[in-house]
Each structure stands twice: as C-alpha cells, then as structure tokens.
Amino acid sequence: MRRLNDDIMLNILARLPAESFASAACVSKYWNHITSQILSRPKLASALSLNPSLLQAVKEVLDKVLGKPIRPHFAIAFINEEYGLRLTQTLITQRLKNKVPLVVHISHGVMGKDVLSDELREVQWDYFDYSGNHPRLRSVFGNSNEGVVLVLGFVPGLKVDTIPLFHPHQDPTVDHVDKFITDIQAFTAEASGHLSPSAIMMFGDRRSDMNSVVAKMDHAMPKETVMVGDAGGCFLFNSKNYPITTPNPYLLDAVALVFADDRDKSPDVGDIDFHLVLAEGLMPFGPSFEVIAAGMNPSQEWSVFSARMQGSHVVLSSNSVFETVLETVTDPNYELYIGVTQRRGAEESLIFYKLLVGQGFQFIVEGIGLAPGDSFMFYHTDMEATLTGRDTAYDNLDTLKEIVDENEYDVFGGLILSSNFRGRRYFGVENIDVMPFVENFPGVEVAGSFSKGEIGRGCSSFDAEDEEETIARSPLHVSSAIYFVMAYSPASAADD
Amino acid sequence: MSSSVEAITVLSSDGDEFKITVSAAKLSKPLNWMLEDVCFSDDCDEVPTIEVNSKTLVKVIEYCEKHAPRANSGASDSDAEELKKWDIEFMKMDVKDILFHILMAANYLHMEGLYDLACQTAADLMKGMTVSQIRKIFHIKNDFSSEEQEQLRRQHPGCSFD
Known part of the structure; x- marks a missing residue:
C-alpha cells in the first residue's frame, strides 16, 4: 500500500484532539515526525466557561483546550469557588494526568474566550469570600459557579514546574522565603545549568504577607527573570518533580510556576521570550x-x-x-x-x-x-490616571509588537492580570483591559484573571532606559493591569 | 465552449472508461482543465487518463455528481443538512482499500470538499482509540524499539498504548 504523503498526514493529524494526537505520536516513527511538525512551535490554549455547574464548566473548558493538538507543559485554572478548589484540581488532573504542573487559583474574576459564544469576556465575581476558612454555604447546593478559565501551555525548550512556599509554622527554624528561593534556583540550575529562570508565575494566598515575599524575590532573582502573578487568592497545585501532596491549602503561602531554559533542548527549537507591560492606576x-x-x-x-x-x-x-x-x-x-x-x-x-x-x-x-x-x-x-496608564500600556504593547514583527518573532500567547478594582465595575464596560492586548495582537490566544495584588516585575527590552533609574521598584502593584506576553523566535532567527 | 458537451469520458489508471458530467467535473480543477481541452480540441478521440484506480474513481465521480448541483447553484440549508447526512453515509468505507485512495485522489484532483471530508473522516477514526488500535485501523507497523517505546510512554503519560 502506498503511504499517504506528508500533506495529507499533516492535514489529518492536525485535526485531532490533544489526547488522540498524543496517541498518534506513538504510532510509528513517521507519524511521530508528522506530529512534531504540527507542534513545532509553542502554543497556548485557553477557554472560559460561565456554566453555573462547576463540574460542567470544567468539562467544557477541558474539552475546548484539548480539542486541538497540544502537549500540555503547564496548566493554570482560575475559578471563583473556594468549595470547588479540590474538585477542579481533581477533574483537571484526571484529564491531564498527574505529571502536568497545575495551579488552580481562586481569583476575583476571569478573562478569556467563552466556550459558547467564542467571544472574549471579562467577568468579575458578584461576591468574593474574604472571610477565610469557611466554604460558602450556598456552594454546597451546587450551581453557584460563576466562571472558570483554563490555560494550557506548550513551551518546547523550557522546563516548567511548580514550587511551593510553605507557611512558616511548618518548620519555624527555616526562613521559608529563603528556602523557596533556593528551591527555585535549584530547579532552574538543574534544568538550565544557570540560576536565572526565564519567568516565574506566582500565586499567593490572600492570608499571607506577600509584600515581603515578593520584595525578597525581586531582589534575589536576576533582572532578566520576568515575574507575574496574583498575590491575593487561594490555590492548590500539582507538581511534576516536587514530591509533595497538599493536604491543606492553608499551609501554603504561595506557589511559583517556574519557567527555566532546558539545557537539553534540541538545536531546531527556538527561544521563548517573556515580556511584561504594566498599566498603572x-x-x-x-x-x-x-x-x-x-x-x-x-x-x-x-x-x-x-x-x-x-x-x-x-x-x-x-x-x-x-x-x-x-x-x-x-x-x-x-x-x-x-x-x-x-x-x-x-x-x-x-x-x-x-x-x-x-x-x-x-x-x-x-x-x-x-x-x-x-x-x-x-x-x-484615579480614573484619569488609570486611563492614561492603560494608554501607555497600549503604546508599549504596540512598541513590543513592532519589535516582534521586525525580528520575525511570533507572539503566541498572553496572560492578563488585572486588579479587581478595575474591570466593568470601575470602567462601566467590559473588556477595557483585554483590548490593548487584543488590538495589538489580534487572534493571539489570551486569558487572564482579576486579582488582588498584581505581581509584575521585569522589563521588556524596549524600556531598558527606565531600568537605569535608581528609584525603588515595586514588584507588587495595586489597581493595575499586567500584560504578560509570550513570544517565540524560531531557531534560525535565534542563531544570529 | 460548446454547450452540447454534457459529459466527458475519462480513463482510470486501470484503463476503464468512466463518464463524468461537465458540472460534476467542475469540482476539480484538473478535471475542469481537461474538460476545456476536450471541448476546445477538434479531435475528441483521445480520452484523458486520470491517475486514480477504478474502484476509487467510481466513488470520486459519485461524490462529484452528488455535490455538483449545490456547488454550481448554491442551495438551501435543508439541502445542506441532507448533503451532510449523505456525506457521512458516503464515507463509511474500508480504510485501507478506499479511504486512503480517496485521500490521495482528492488531494491530486484538488477537490477541497472531498479532501476535507476524507481527512476529517480519517481523524475521527482515531478518536478515543489506543495506540495499537490506531495501528490496526491504519495498517501501520510499530517501528519503535522497546527503549523508544519506553521513552514515548514517559513523554505521553496520558496515552494508552494497548
């Protein structure tokens, strides 16, 4: 029998949902070669569901993000239900299997493309439980989910894992933040042979003092490491290598999703660069x-x-x-x-x-x-300052886009972390914060969350001059929006 | 172009003759060119050969004849529904004997609709299947060494192989 040619095989295998795509990659050497051609570049897949049943909502977003070929290297879910934290973690883990680093984070709202309408939405929760340890009673009756957004990332050439920061009373003799930083450095050193992670996504517990944690990290991490995250939520996580189970989320202060260069990456894989743009308010x-x-x-x-x-x-x-x-x-x-x-x-x-x-x-x-x-x-x-800040971010994203185009890089994804103070509640309309990204990078996968305390640190190459100033830096912002932009430079371009 | 020509005769790679109507042939660019050649040339003795075997060509022509009216005139939504059902029935065929050949023929004849349909059919056959089931359906031999196999298992923890 004649073998189907590459074009036909590419066309067929590119239509597979992620799980079948993985099976196809294991069929034969030739099929494996075709699948790696389909997934030759990094990819972000995300979906948002507003289904009032958390169970259904998580299923919908999983089906959506796994509907096309992707090999998940990390996963992030933002939800609103304290009660649903464990359930969401379990459902996602079952589908992705244990080995994918995962963070499920309760935030103040979500941004992303709705699975039903395919429209971008910014949704803030009507109600957020600040009180702490008590799951909301109405949750017990189900159907109180307000929204879920799930982000999957395929980042060849990088190694990704989650690293936790435990609450001090676990072992009061150890400075927990120092240990956290050492753990991150150890992971990075093993993956890359150096101590600079490309990026760190941080998720903090709202009951912990993230100001000092983030300030300490800001000073400990090299300047080129981009940091982004939400300091004030509640989370659970899975780790690839970190041998740990998390019986109680409240023993954790924070978790870092660390992106480190893979020293074993093959020469035909390009480089992923992370950029950060801030809209102050x-x-x-x-x-x-x-x-x-x-x-x-x-x-x-x-x-x-x-x-x-x-x-x-x-x-x-x-x-x-x-x-x-x-x-x-x-x-x-x-x-x-x-x-x-x-x-x-x-x-x-x-x-x-x-x-x-x-x-x-x-x-x-x-x-x-x-x-x-x-x-x-x-x-x-201040509304005026906020709108000016947003315009500045818009311009900076535009500049970033110019640089990206000039160098024939490829922006493949964005994550937006916006203060819960902003959004529809403040501006009166939806999508004020997603628009600067969407208009500069149309068609690029983007998702995000409303947070309380936006972690954003690291400058894009284009505002290098600003770094010269010796004024104190703030890695933890309030009333701001942070754009985390993921760009890829293919191997041939990266060689120059 | 002469309007009197309603159908042309083509040869399959096996040497069998087939008739295809002009409107159906328009679904394929290469067939359409052939058609123009045949109609404009004075001696119509020469019957063009299509590098597709008879078994496959029957199916390709069947598809063309079914889809030609809609492609040429546009049709209502109810027609489209009906056509979709017809497509599903049409694609119920043996993978090795016909589907592979349809894929190659549709690719070679630049028939977008049929190509898309056949690719989707092939992809759908794999959904929910284990690795060895896919190999069986598509008649593919496992050419990985046992070490490579182990590595694949580690790379794709979600995959079921057996």
Missing part, C-alpha cells in the same frame, strides 16, 4: 512622609502607624489627609494607599499598603512590615 498626592511608629495586630493582618512630614516635627493628622482627599480625589469610589519605600539592608522596595482607616494621629493599613524611618507618599485610585 494610582495617582500620588501630597508630600513625602516618614513613619515614626508602627505596630501590627496579633494575627498580623494589619498595621497601625503614625507619621510626620519629612523634615518636620509635626505629627500627621488624619484630618489633614482626608481634607486633601476631598480636594484632590475625583473618583466617586476611590481607594487610598500608601506607597512605602522600605530599605532593608542594601535593598530598597516600593510597597503599597491599602489604607483602611485613619483616626486622630493614627492610620491603619492592610498588611504588615512597616518600620519607623520608612518614607511614603499617599496614593489614590
């Missing part, structure tokens, strides 16, 4: 102040502090702050923050704290870590 106001006294509540959720204007002895009163707010802030629903420049040893970080209340000469902020001597400014959310 905060506006500073007033002069610089200095913390003069600070403390925190026993369960380490919030801090109380007093301050004075830098160079003055007059203690700052909350009245004067709120008078300024009345004069300055125009948003009807605004939030107030302090942006604190913290020096810890030789390292300097800009950390944002949400201002909860101010009375007399005391202020209370969410989170911990304030110390006397820290300098800070007040910030407020």
Whole structure:
C-alpha cells in the first residue's frame, strides 16, 4: 500500500484532539515526525466557561483546550469557588494526568474566550469570600459557579514546574522565603545549568504577607527573570518533580510556576521570550512622609502607624489627609494607599499598603512590615490616571509588537492580570483591559484573571532606559493591569 | 465552449472508461482543465487518463455528481443538512482499500470538499482509540524499539498504548 504523503498526514493529524494526537505520536516513527511538525512551535490554549455547574464548566473548558493538538507543559485554572478548589484540581488532573504542573487559583474574576459564544469576556465575581476558612454555604447546593478559565501551555525548550512556599509554622527554624528561593534556583540550575529562570508565575494566598515575599524575590532573582502573578487568592497545585501532596491549602503561602531554559533542548527549537507591560492606576498626592511608629495586630493582618512630614516635627493628622482627599480625589469610589519605600539592608522596595482607616494621629493599613524611618507618599485610585496608564500600556504593547514583527518573532500567547478594582465595575464596560492586548495582537490566544495584588516585575527590552533609574521598584502593584506576553523566535532567527 | 458537451469520458489508471458530467467535473480543477481541452480540441478521440484506480474513481465521480448541483447553484440549508447526512453515509468505507485512495485522489484532483471530508473522516477514526488500535485501523507497523517505546510512554503519560 502506498503511504499517504506528508500533506495529507499533516492535514489529518492536525485535526485531532490533544489526547488522540498524543496517541498518534506513538504510532510509528513517521507519524511521530508528522506530529512534531504540527507542534513545532509553542502554543497556548485557553477557554472560559460561565456554566453555573462547576463540574460542567470544567468539562467544557477541558474539552475546548484539548480539542486541538497540544502537549500540555503547564496548566493554570482560575475559578471563583473556594468549595470547588479540590474538585477542579481533581477533574483537571484526571484529564491531564498527574505529571502536568497545575495551579488552580481562586481569583476575583476571569478573562478569556467563552466556550459558547467564542467571544472574549471579562467577568468579575458578584461576591468574593474574604472571610477565610469557611466554604460558602450556598456552594454546597451546587450551581453557584460563576466562571472558570483554563490555560494550557506548550513551551518546547523550557522546563516548567511548580514550587511551593510553605507557611512558616511548618518548620519555624527555616526562613521559608529563603528556602523557596533556593528551591527555585535549584530547579532552574538543574534544568538550565544557570540560576536565572526565564519567568516565574506566582500565586499567593490572600492570608499571607506577600509584600515581603515578593520584595525578597525581586531582589534575589536576576533582572532578566520576568515575574507575574496574583498575590491575593487561594490555590492548590500539582507538581511534576516536587514530591509533595497538599493536604491543606492553608499551609501554603504561595506557589511559583517556574519557567527555566532546558539545557537539553534540541538545536531546531527556538527561544521563548517573556515580556511584561504594566498599566498603572494610582495617582500620588501630597508630600513625602516618614513613619515614626508602627505596630501590627496579633494575627498580623494589619498595621497601625503614625507619621510626620519629612523634615518636620509635626505629627500627621488624619484630618489633614482626608481634607486633601476631598480636594484632590475625583473618583466617586476611590481607594487610598500608601506607597512605602522600605530599605532593608542594601535593598530598597516600593510597597503599597491599602489604607483602611485613619483616626486622630493614627492610620491603619492592610498588611504588615512597616518600620519607623520608612518614607511614603499617599496614593489614590484615579480614573484619569488609570486611563492614561492603560494608554501607555497600549503604546508599549504596540512598541513590543513592532519589535516582534521586525525580528520575525511570533507572539503566541498572553496572560492578563488585572486588579479587581478595575474591570466593568470601575470602567462601566467590559473588556477595557483585554483590548490593548487584543488590538495589538489580534487572534493571539489570551486569558487572564482579576486579582488582588498584581505581581509584575521585569522589563521588556524596549524600556531598558527606565531600568537605569535608581528609584525603588515595586514588584507588587495595586489597581493595575499586567500584560504578560509570550513570544517565540524560531531557531534560525535565534542563531544570529 | 460548446454547450452540447454534457459529459466527458475519462480513463482510470486501470484503463476503464468512466463518464463524468461537465458540472460534476467542475469540482476539480484538473478535471475542469481537461474538460476545456476536450471541448476546445477538434479531435475528441483521445480520452484523458486520470491517475486514480477504478474502484476509487467510481466513488470520486459519485461524490462529484452528488455535490455538483449545490456547488454550481448554491442551495438551501435543508439541502445542506441532507448533503451532510449523505456525506457521512458516503464515507463509511474500508480504510485501507478506499479511504486512503480517496485521500490521495482528492488531494491530486484538488477537490477541497472531498479532501476535507476524507481527512476529517480519517481523524475521527482515531478518536478515543489506543495506540495499537490506531495501528490496526491504519495498517501501520510499530517501528519503535522497546527503549523508544519506553521513552514515548514517559513523554505521553496520558496515552494508552494497548
């Protein structure tokens, strides 16, 4: 019998759903060769479902992302149901098998292409349970799912795995963040032979102090490592190599999905580059102040502090702050923050704290870590600043696109992490944050999530000049949108 | 072009003669060119040969005759529904004996519709099948060494081989 030619085989095998595609790759050497031609480039597949049954929703997104050839190297699911965390993890694990690094993360909303309408959607949950350990009662009755988005990635030339950050009371003698960083470095060293991961996606637990974790990571990781993530959710994960089961999600502070160069990658595989574009949404106001006294509540959720204007002895009163707010802030629903420049040893970080209340000469902020001597400014959310920030991000994505086109790179995917403060609730319309990506990279797979505390660190090559500035960097943002762009340069182009 | 020509005669690779109507032949670019050649030339003695065996050519012509009216005039949705059902019945055929040959013929004759249908049929045959089932359906020999086989199992943990 004559063998079908390459064109015909390519056409047939490219139509297979992922699971059959994997089987086809094992049929014979020739078929294997054809499948590797079909999946010669990295690929992102994502889908969103708003099916009120979580079971159905997860099935729908799995069917969609596995409907075409893909060999999943990692998976991320954003959901809204605390109750459904374990169920979602189980369902996805059953389909993908244990070996795929997976993070299931409860966020404040999802972005992605709806499996039913094929339209891009930005959906924020009506209700989010901040209270902590108690699953929402209404969940027990099912049909309370508000949405799921699933992202699968095929990234040849990279090794990917999840690495957890355990809560300190597991073993109080070890500095858990240091161990976390060492674990990430060990994984990277084994995979690549060097210590710089290409990218780290971080998912933090909302009950943990992610400010200090992220600041520490920011200083420990080399400048070229792009970091992105959501600091304030709740998650479960599977790991490829990390021998661990997670009996209780609340023992975990964070998990990192680490992307490291594969030192064994074949020469015909090109390079994957990650880029980050930030849309800021905060506006500073007033002069610089200095913390003069600070403390925190026993369960380490919030801090109380007093301050004075830098160079003055007059203690700052909350009245004067709120008078300024009345004069300055125009948003009807605004939030107030302090942006604190913290020096810890030789390292300097800009950390944002949400201002909860101010009375007399005391202020209370969410989170911990304030110390006397820290300098800070007040910030407020601002529509005009947010729209300007979005325009800047749009332009930066446009510049990135030009660079990508010029070099004949190929943008194959995007992940957007947007503050839950934004979205439809703030702008009044859907899709304000996905549009800058979609318009610059039409047709490119994109998904995302609404978060509380957007981790975004690392600059694209095009704004290298900005890096020269020695101002404190902030790896953990508020009221922002972060665009994580994945680009591929084929092997021939990468050789130059 | 002479309007009197309603059908042309072609030879299969086995040397058998087949008639194909002009409107049906228009579904294939190469056939259409042949048709024009035949109609414009004065001596129509020469019967063009199509490098497709008789068994396959019967099926190809059957497909063309069925799809020609719709392709040439456009049709209603109910026709399209009916045609879809017909396609499914039409594609119920032996993989090795006919489907492979249909794939090659449709590719060679540039028949987009039939090619797409045949590729999809071949792909659908693999859905939910284990590796060895696929080998059986498509009559393919396993040419991997046992070490390579082991490596494949590691690379594709979700695959069932037997």
